[in-house]
Amino acid sequence: MKNLKSNSRTKEQFCRMQEAEKLNICPFCKEGLKRIHKLPIEKETRDFFVTKNAFPYEGTSAHYLIIPKKHIRDIEELQSEMWIQIGELFNWIRKYTNAKSGGFFLRFGDLHWTGSSVEHLHFQIISGTKSDKSKSDSIKVKLGYK
Numbered sequence: 667m668k669n670l671k672s673n674s675r676t677k678e679q680f681c682r683m684q685e686a687e688k689l690n691i692c693p694f695c696k697e698g699l700k701r702i703h704k705l706p707i708e709k710e711t712r713d714f715f716v717t718k719n720a721f722p723y724e725g726t727s728a729h730y731l732i733i734p735k736k737h738i739r740d741i742e743e744l745q746s747e748m749w750i751q752i753g754e755l756f757n758w759i760r761k762y763t764n765a766k767s768g769g770f771f772l773r774f775g776d777l778h779w780t781g782s783s784v785e786h787l788h789f790q791i792i793s794g795t796k797s798d799k800s801k802s803d804s805i806k807v808k809l810g811y812k
């Protein structure tokens with residue numbers, strides 16, 4: 667299985683997934699990041715790119731992705747030194763965005779079950795925004811199965 671454009675959340679995202687399919691490129695591999703994702707790489711390590719999510723979740727003030735440079739589809743393909751880089755990048759993003767709270771997650775496996783649109787493994791870091799001065803909205807992410 668490649669990508670699953672039916673899991674797109676917006677029309678623009680769907681169109682980009684369709685374009686990736688037409689060009690036969692992965693939106694999160696190097697060429698796809700340039701031609702489909704289009705947002706700049708904000709940080710790079712030996713094995714990963716960091717970029718903003720082109721389609722941030724509603725209400726997020728920061729939505730970043732940590733994407734392996736290799737087309738990794740399964741969490742088992744991550745080497746132990748890669749986990750160290752992921753931790754360092756998480757800390758970098760947190761400081762860079764000044765995120766006091768947020769979420770950090772990864773979906774793996776069959777896209778029909780995960781709701782993800784891109785099979786290329788990617789870590790997501792989100793931080794919310796305050797809806798008013800007295801309270802902030804809590805995180806709402808599609809992680810359950812209902």
Ligand SMILES: [Zn+2]
Nearest residue numbers: 692695737786
């Ligand atoms: Zn890829």
